[in-house]
Amino acid sequence: MAKSKDANLSPRKKPRQARSQVTVDAIFEATIQVLLVEGLQRLTTIRVAERAGTSVGTLYQYYPNKQALLFAVLQRHVGEVGEHVRRAAESVHGRPLTAIVSAVVRAFVQAKTDRIDEARALYSVAGELDSRRLVEESEERGLAVLTAVLRTSTDVQFDDLPTAAYMFMAAMIGPTTYMIEGGAPPSIMRAWSGQLESLCLGYLERAAYAIP
Amino acid sequence: MAKSKDANLSPRKKPRQARSQVTVDAIFEATIQVLLVEGLQRLTTIRVAERAGTSVGTLYQYYPNKQALLFAVLQRHVGEVGEHVRRAAESVHGRPLTAIVSAVVRAFVQAKTDRIDEARALYSVAGELDSRRLVEESEERGLAVLTAVLRTSTDVQFDDLPTAAYMFMAAMIGPTTYMIEGGAPPSIMRAWSGQLESLCLGYLERAAYAIP
DNA sequence: TAATAATATGACGATTCCTTCACTTTTGTT
DNA sequence: AACAAAAGTGAAGGAATCGTCATATTATTA
Incomplete structure (x- = not known):
């Protein structure tokens, strides 16, 4: 019985300053890169954050969970x-x-x-x-x-x-x-x-x- | 850099008695069923073994690891x-x-x-x-x-x-x-x-x- | 400049999972 | 029946991962 966790997928926080929009974009692009290089199985939030040049905490401020990414x-x-x-x-x-x-x-x-x-x-x-x-x-x-x-x-x-x-x-x-x-x-x-x-x-x- | 772990994929033990061939087949079919019902992300060796009606230990006697499955x-x-x-x-x-x-x-x-x-x-x-x-x-x-x-x-x-x-x-x-x-x-x-x-x-x- | 809001950090608790191994049960052989 | 070989079991070590939160840094506003 698969949990039908209809996880919330909308961002928890909207970027208001320019720098955070940069961060959001970097995370977005990093996701693609990690997928390409490591594959879905090895895609972790930490790896994505590192590739984006930020930290997990920041990632979770804009994406509520890995799925949303x-x-x-x-x-x-x-x-x-x-x-x-x-x-x-x-x-x-x-x-x-x-x-x-x-x-x-x-x-x-x-x-x-x-x-x-x-x-x-x-x-x-x-x-x-x-x-x-x-x-x-x-x-x-x-x-x-x-x-x-x-x-x-x-x-x-x-x-x-x-x-x-x-x-x-x-x-x-x-x-x-x-x-x-x-x-x-x-x-x-x-x-x-x-x-x-x-x-x-x-x-x-x-x-x-x-x-x- | 993805680890190119060329894991051994051949079975560790070959079934010699009829009952074990049944087990191997059951594990094989269970893998398909778990994939269908739960998806790859939620496919675990324990889930497969349970669905096959055996235990993890048995699974690992015939398949060296999850990948091989x-x-x-x-x-x-x-x-x-x-x-x-x-x-x-x-x-x-x-x-x-x-x-x-x-x-x-x-x-x-x-x-x-x-x-x-x-x-x-x-x-x-x-x-x-x-x-x-x-x-x-x-x-x-x-x-x-x-x-x-x-x-x-x-x-x-x-x-x-x-x-x-x-x-x-x-x-x-x-x-x-x-x-x-x-x-x-x-x-x-x-x-x-x-x-x-x-x-x-x-x-x-x-x-x-x-x-x- | 001081105060407030926005953004960033990463150690950590909780959970899940892979795989092993000491042990039990079943089957086959002498 | 006694012994050996094959098959089966599941608790537990160890590793990986998710997502949180208390705290720190940077920007904006008054």
């Missing part, structure tokens, strides 16, 4: 990536399928690769039971965004739009996670955006029929 | 899935692309869904730094298998075979992991094999050109 990093990452994709999708409403796929895939790959350290570091965090909710919520929003934009496509329609949108989502996130986590060869990484576009478009064109 | 489960899983795919690929050497994709995808999905509890449980384990090597080795073998079988296709060839094979691999593993881990709706899960076939074939047909 990991949540903060995960939340910002999925939030930013989601927001980028949402904006890209919005900008291609009512365009042909190829334009939609191109814009969305590019935005997604761009957002992920711009934050590749975070993406790598968070792989193990996202796998923990405690983080599922956060990730799922973000995925639901993403699915809604993709469903909406696919519906506006001017040249094609889908028999089963929910499935098509889900596969589009899975085809972007799944392989990209695999690629980033697995440390693909540079040749692959460079070509990723184009390859992923092919993958998604290849599927969606098969799942669609032309509008008369 | 997780490795054993992960290794069997990737080994079995890899083997299934390998056999499927072998059986469609020298056939057209559609036949190859169909056989390989089906075998992969079959193997994964037959072991869906394991797959779910291992998601967090595979994310740990310590497990990377094991997973990477399996992925390398898989890539070699896919490269080999794609080369034998009778109706198409690839400009860039390594990239095509990598994407084929990523298109199978990535979305399936996403689907299983995210707990997709049943409608999606039921249609998964067909959808994944579309995804892979859609990509590969774009990346290929017909043999004259």
